[in-house]
Amino acid sequence: MFVDFNMANKNIDLIKHRKKYFSLSIIIVLIGTILLSTVGLNLGIDFESGTRVDIASDAPLTEEEVADHFIQAGGYEPDDITLAGDNNEQASARFIGAMPQEDVTTIQSYFIDEFGEEPSVSTVSPQIGRELAQNAIIATLIAAFGIVIYVAFRFEFLYGVAAVVALLYDAFFVLTMFSIFQLEVNIPFIAAILTVVGYSINDTIVTFDRIRENMKKQDEIKGFDHLAKVVNDSLLQTLTRSINTVLTVLFAAVAIWLLGSSAIMSFAFAIVIGLIAGTYSSLFLAAQLWLVMKHRSLERQKNKPVEAEEY
Amino acid sequence: MGKKGLRIGAFFAIVIALGVLIAQTATDVARDTNLGLDLQGGFEVLYELQPEDGELTQEDIQSTATALNQRVNVLGVSEPAISVEGEDRIRVQLPGVEDQQTARETLGTEAELSFRDINDNLLMTGESLQQGGSQATFNENNEPIVSLTISDGELFGEITTELSQNSYPDNLLVIWLDYEEGMTFEEEAQKEDPAFMSAATVNQTLTTDASITGNFTLEETEFLADILNAGSLPVSLEEVYSNAVGASLGEQALQQTLFAGMIGVALIFLYMIGYYRFMGVIATITLSVYIYLVMIFFNAIQGVLTLPGIAALILGVGMAVDANILTYERIKEELKDGKSMKSAYKAGSRRALGTIIDANITTIIAAAVMFYFGTSAVQGFAVMLIVSILTSFITAVWGARLLLGLWINSRVLNRKYWLFGVKGRDVRGL
Numbered sequence: 001m002f003v004d005f006n007m008a009n010k011n012i013d014l015i016k017h018r019k020k021y022f023s024l025s026i027i028i029v030l031i032g033t034i035l036l037s038t039v040g041l042n043l044g045i046d047f048e049s050g051t052r053v054d055i056a057s058d059a060p061l062t063e064e065e066v067a068d069h070f071i072q073a074g075g076y077e078p079d080d081i082t083l084a085g086d087n088n089e090q091a092s093a094r095f096i097g098a099m100p101q102e103d104v105t106t107i108q109s110y111f112i113d114e115f116g117e118e119p120s121v122s123t124v125s126p127q128i129g130r131e132l133a134q135n136a137i138i139a140t141l142i143a144a145f146g147i148v149i150y151v152a153f154r155f156e157f158l159y160g161v162a163a164v165v166a167l168l169y170d171a172f173f174v175l176t177m178f179s180i181f182q183l184e185v186n187i188p189f190i191a192a193i194l195t196v197v198g199y200s201i202n203d204t205i206v207t208f209d210r211i212r213e214n215m216k217k218q219d220e221i222k223g224f225d226h227l228a229k230v231v232n233d234s235l236l237q238t239l240t241r242s243i244n245t246v247l248t249v250l251f252a253a254v255a256i257w258l259l260g261s262s263a264i265m266s267f268a269f270a271i272v273i274g275l276i277a278g279t280y281s282s283l284f285l286a287a288q289l290w291l292v293m294k295h296r297s298l299e300r301q302k303n304k305p306v307e308a309e310e311y
Numbered sequence: 312m313g314k315k316g317l318r319i320g321a322f323f324a325i326v327i328a329l330g331v332l333i334a335q336t337a338t339d340v341a342r343d344t345n346l347g348l349d350l351q352g353g354f355e356v357l358y359e360l361q362p363e364d365g366e367l368t369q370e371d372i373q374s375t376a377t378a379l380n381q382r383v384n385v386l387g388v389s390e391p392a393i394s395v396e397g398e399d400r401i402r403v404q405l406p407g408v409e410d411q412q413t414a415r416e417t418l419g420t421e422a423e424l425s426f427r428d429i430n431d432n433l434l435m436t437g438e439s440l441q442q443g444g445s446q447a448t449f450n451e452n453n454e455p456i457v458s459l460t461i462s463d464g465e466l467f468g469e470i471t472t473e474l475s476q477n478s479y480p481d482n483l484l485v486i487w488l489d490y491e492e493g494m495t496f497e498e499e500a501q502k503e504d505p506a507f508m509s510a511a512t513v514n515q516t517l518t519t520d521a522s523i524t525g526n527f528t529l530e531e532t533e534f535l536a537d538i539l540n541a542g543s544l545p546v547s548l549e550e551v552y553s554n555a556v557g558a559s560l561g562e563q564a565l566q567q568t569l570f571a572g573m574i575g576v577a578l579i580f581l582y583m584i585g586y587y588r589f590m591g592v593i594a595t596i597t598l599s600v601y602i603y604l605v606m607i608f609f610n611a612i613q614g615v616l617t618l619p620g621i622a623a624l625i626l627g628v629g630m631a632v633d634a635n636i637l638t639y640e641r642i643k644e645e646l647k648d649g650k651s652m653k654s655a656y657k658a659g660s661r662r663a664l665g666t667i668i669d670a671n672i673t674t675i676i677a678a679a680v681m682f683y684f685g686t687s688a689v690q691g692f693a694v695m696l697i698v699s700i701l702t703s704f705i706t707a708v709w710g711a712r713l714l715l716g717l718w719i720n721s722r723v724l725n726r727k728y729w730l731f732g733v734k735g736r737d738v739r740g741l
Contacts, residue, residue, distance in 0.1 A: 054556075054557070055557075056557065101415060101419065104415075104553075105412045105415070108412060108555075109412070118352070118411065118557035119557050120557045120561075121553075121555045122552075122553060122554035122555065123552070123553050124551075135685060135689065136685065136689055139680060139681045139685045139689055140681070142680050143676070143677040143680040143681055144677075146677065146680050147676060147677060150672065150673055150676050151673065154669055155669075187619075188618050188622070190619075190689060191623070191689070191692045194619075194622075194681060194689065194692050194693075195623070195625070195626045197677065198626050198674050199629065201673050201677060202633065202670045202671075205669050205670040205673050206633070206666055206670050209665065209669055209670070210666070213662075237644070238640075240640055241636050241637055245629065248583070248629065248632045248633075249628075249629035249632070251575050251579050251582065252575030252576065252579060252625045252629065253575070254575070255571045255572070255574040255575030256571040256572060256575060256621075256625070259570060259571035260568045260571040260572075261563060261564035261565075261568050264568060264618050267622065271625070
């Protein structure tokens with residue numbers, strides 16, 4: 001029934017096309033940079049001053065109905081209305097600018113009377129959202145620094161650098177996708193990015209662990225092809241594990257994406273694309289980046305005594 | 312029954328015992344879990360403290376937090392969380408609060424009572440009120456009023472003596488709640504709903520007893536008395552962030568997410584059993600225990616489960632599965648190398664352990680840094696991730712080894728490669 005992904009004995013060269021992988025990654029980063037600096041992200045009210053009202057009804061809603069309700073509630077005009085739920089029985093309305101407390105109370109009372117259910121209302125002043133995002137970015141960067149130190153200590157400095165490049169790439173990739181699809185970025189999104197970062201580290205370290213193990217078995221590295229073969233073998237040996245692990249985590253993430261509450265749909269989607277990016281970057285970015293950096297540092301070591309003689 | 316049977320018997324005894332334990336207590340564990348307000352509905356607000364004059368002292372922050380706490384008690388919320396954030400902010404979280412509007416009003420008012428004359432000159436502040444001396448009661452006309460007890464009788468005596476010598480309207484004592492610069496009695500008195508609480512004629516010298524009269528309902532007077540008893544805030548509060556989640560929306564989010572999570576976990580189990588056969592069954596058992604233990608530990612440290620926490624739990628399940636997969640892949644490799652069941656199991660477990668430890672420690676470092684430097688949402692994620700990873704060592708490493716070891720050492724599995732998802736023809740030397 002199940003195929004055995006018996007990759008270790010197959011003759012696959014994952015290294016050969018590394019320049020293509022690097023180019024692809026660089027192109028994605030470029031596209032991402034352009035998109036993020038032009039189109040930008042669809043920031044939810046968590047990151048922009050604003051108010052969001054989520055309402056739930058027993059019957060399906062339309063955007064016009066919801067807009068009418070807000071006008072009846074006291075002449076409010078939402079800047080954006082989106083529907084959610086299986087039959088559009090949920091709606092969320094966004095207002096630019098923080099809403100005074102009295103207006104929030106009016107809206108809440110109106111919908112309790114109309115629909116019999118209390119709506120969710122959140123308001124944010126601009127500096128809070130920005131601080132939260134900044135805080136998450138700083139925390140991630142410090143975490144990345146901590147990882148480099150640990151990995152440098154347990155493995156070797158170059159592994160740490162490659163691992164961090166991969167994790168930053170993964171986080172950036174998710175941001176780019178959110179910019180392309182203009183999905184709403186909110187506080188749970190930060191948790192999703194952190195999850196992706198956590199997975200990316202885990203995945204990369206497992207691959208590196210195997211490279212380290214196989215490196216120990218080599219007496220001497222004879223040139224680039226030899227080093228490349230060690231990396232390729234290690235990748236193939238861990239490939240089954242990489243595929244199986246990402247598949248199992250994807251099961252959970254996809255289930256939550258498709259079946260979970262609408263509040264965390266974009267969150268689960270971020271995890272899904274992040275997981276795929278994380279697996280890609282461990283195989284095609286981190287390991288291969290390490291290969292190139294390691295080769296250069298070996299070359300430099302070889303050349304050193306020669307240079308010394310010249311002086 | 313020889314040694315063989317004993318080991319297998321022990322395996323089933325452990326599995327049945329765990330099964331009974333989980334079945335008996337799972338509902339209690341689920342009930343004990345504190346849900347964040349994104350999952351059960353509730354109200355959260357972040358205030359920025361703005362001192363009336365000059366600098367904000369540590370004392371101001373503390374006494375504001377205390378006063379907010381007392382107000383939360385007035386509201387009767389079961390699991391409130393009040394935390395100071397940064398230099399000048401206080402976050403109040405009221406999960407499950409039913410009347411969000413009252414909650415907002417109760418928290419937000421400064422409850423700064425002031426006694427003024429009709430020209431808005433300050434005569435006395437709320438500080439002269441006796442703590443806990445306010446009460447909702449009725450006057451002789453059976454109208455709801457709030458009776459106050461004044462601690463500084465002498466001062467109040469002087470004020471009232473002076474006022475009582477004037478004639479109407481100069482003998483009015485105006486009581487304001489949260490008077491703001493620029494408000495005037497003259498203006499407010501014209502309005503249908505004036506900003507002051509009451510304006511009562513003073514005909515005689517009063518010392519300790521005063522009352523706030525006005526067109527109140529009983530509920531309003533009770534609310535006012537509670538607020539006054541809870542104490543005023545030393546600073547004014549500005550709402551910089553608020554989030555109110557309707558109870559049904561929160562519940563829906565939880566239901567759907569739990570359902571989706573269960574489907575996801577079921578798929579993981581099926582896949583593991585399909586791919587790793589017998590070892591997959593072991594993984595299924597240890598993963599079930601894993602989820603159960605994570606929730607127990609999480610409750611033990613008084614964690615509050617939020618959506619980011621569920622994200623961390625998913626990642627945790629993923630890493631626990633990964634620990635299983637790493638071990639099983641290694642065992643399969645060793646089996647294909649032609650090793651015996653027992654030595655393949657030993658070598659596979661040992662080699663995988665190094666990888667698991669490095670991968671998990673790196674992630675723990677990241678989570679610890681996030682916890683230390685992050686704010687609420689990030690912290691909730693980090694706590695759950697750390698708990699998950701530590702638990703996965705117990706179940707996915709130690710537990711899986713124990714259970715699998717019982718079978719391996721019983722030797723009944725010897726040469727049954729198909730049970731491990733290894734094809735006989737792939738085994739070297741077979």
